[in-house]
Amino acid sequence: MKIVVVGKGGREHALLRALSESPEKPELYCFPGSSAIFQIASPVDADGLESLVAWMAANAIDLCVAGEESYLVKGEGLANLCEKAGIPCWGPHLQSAQLEASKEFAKLFLERHGIPTAKASACETLEKTVAAIGGKFPTVLKFDGLAAGKGVAVCMVEQEATDFLDEVFVQKRFGPGRVLVEDFLTGPEVSIFAAIVDDRYLIFTPARDYKRIGEGDAGANTGGMGAVASRKLIPAELLAEIEKNIVAPTVAGLRKDGLPYRGFLYFGLMLTPEGPKVIEYNCRFGDPECQAVMPLVKGDLAGFCLAGAKGELKPELVSFDEGWSVCVVLASAGYPESSHSGDRISGLDSVGDARVYHAGTLLNADGVWETNGGRVLAVVAGGENRHAAVTAAHAAADGVEFDGMQRRRDIGILNFTD
Structure with a gap:
């Protein structure tokens, strides 16, 4: 089996490693990839979406896996182009990916x-957005488009809203687009993947991520400074409620609206006092x-994704460990406002049984790993219980160093009481 994964970050590194562990030992390729990814997958000779699909067709690729969301909505859309070329794609069509893009x-x-969610109104100008906020805080502002996880601002005070709206309407940091003014919800968050x-x-293992740069959920919003995952993260009865009121109606809604979907769908949820509500969808992991x-x-993730891309759900091909997994992100100096490159990374050979996924690194001419982005590495370890996983992940992360490194030491600890 020959598989191409599309993307270049830590998520794609994790997907490729999981696919490589499938029984068939598939032949793996990646576009655009990275230095670390190319240690387990071969590069693709392409310079854009159309040439990528042409290369896959010419090289008899069996499956394309969409990792990075941007390719789903570029041009005609990755999945749409794959369909035209007869290549099974694990990722939704352009029209369906609007669930994340807009x-x-x-x-x-x-x-x-x-489907339960917060009330919101869409505004196309700075003046209309300010009027919609109406001086009511806290409030939530969302840029209507892709923004690499940084297009949402939870504004507790007016100045935070002013700063975000300046980025959107004055600096145009994210490009053209409207802003949603959304009611502020309270409660813990959880990520559900189907x-x-x-x-x-098929619902995969639930997770919780940590968005803020500082410990105690303080400071600027980021793409994520860590995560914890387990089948025991939330009670079984709560997961059943989420399935009944959110997941199943979403799938039925996609079919009713004629939106073809084969791939992962992320449900970002807030567990409010009134019950779980959808904060956002992402059309990928x-x-x-x-x-x-x-x-x-x-089990066989490669076989599972290939069957799914061809229209057959085979839950028997995969199973889920009942333990816990904790991911600690190591970010570069200046993140999230900026990033720093060229800082040498040490200690990668000291992590023991922990997994290290590369998000923003580069292997230099001397064979030494350097920083090359905002979120640099993800150190991941597991355990039979949360405490064991937390201890193992943070101990492994302790051994990795580079100048200006930023890290949260409360990953897997904050928001838990046991």
Whole structure:
């Protein structure tokens, strides 16, 4: 089996490693990839979406796995182009990927199908957005488009809203787009992942990520500073409620609206006093949740994804470890406002049984790993219980160093009481 994974970060590194552990030992390729990824997968000779699909067709690729969300909505869409070329793709079509690409599209979908979510209004100008906020804080502002996990601002005070709206409407940091003004919800968050094949689905291991740069959930919002995953993360009865009121209606809604879907769908949820509500959809695995979840997936992930891309859900091909997994992200100096490259990384050979996924690294001419991005590495370890996984992950992360390294030491600890 020949598989191409599309993306270049820590999530794709984790996906590729999980796919490599499938019984068939598939032949792996990646585009655009990275130095670390190319140690387990071969590079693809392409310079864009169209040439990528042409290369896959010419090289008899059996399966394309969409890791990075941007390719799903570029041009005609990765999955759409794969379909035209006769290549099975584990990732949704362009029209379905609007669930992530457009916050307004997703909100209308949720409301249309009666799926619990916060009330919101869409605004196209700075003045209308300020008027919609109406001086009411806290409030949630969402840029209506892809923003690499940084297009959402939870504004506790007016200044935070002012700063975010300046980024959107004045600096145009994320490009053109409207802003959703959304009611502020309270409660713990949880990430649910479903593998969807037309009208069927399988729920993977739940996870929780940590968005803020500082310990105690302080400081600026990031793409994620760590994650914890386990089948025991939330009670079984709560997961059943989420399936009944959110996952199943979403899958039914996709079918009703004529939105073809084969791939992973991420449900970002808030466990409010009134019950679970959808914060957002992502049309792929979360990052860094993927790095925490993948070590808990057992069996034949490659076969599972190939069957799903061809229209057949085969839950018997995979199983899930009942233990815990903790992911600690190591970020570069300046993150998230900026990133730093060229800082030498030491200690990667000291992590023992922990897994290290590379997100922003480069192997230099001397064969030494250097930083090459904001989120640099994810150190992941597991255990039979949460405490064991937390201890193992943080102990492994202690051995890795580079200048300016930022890390949260409360990953897997904050928001837990036991």
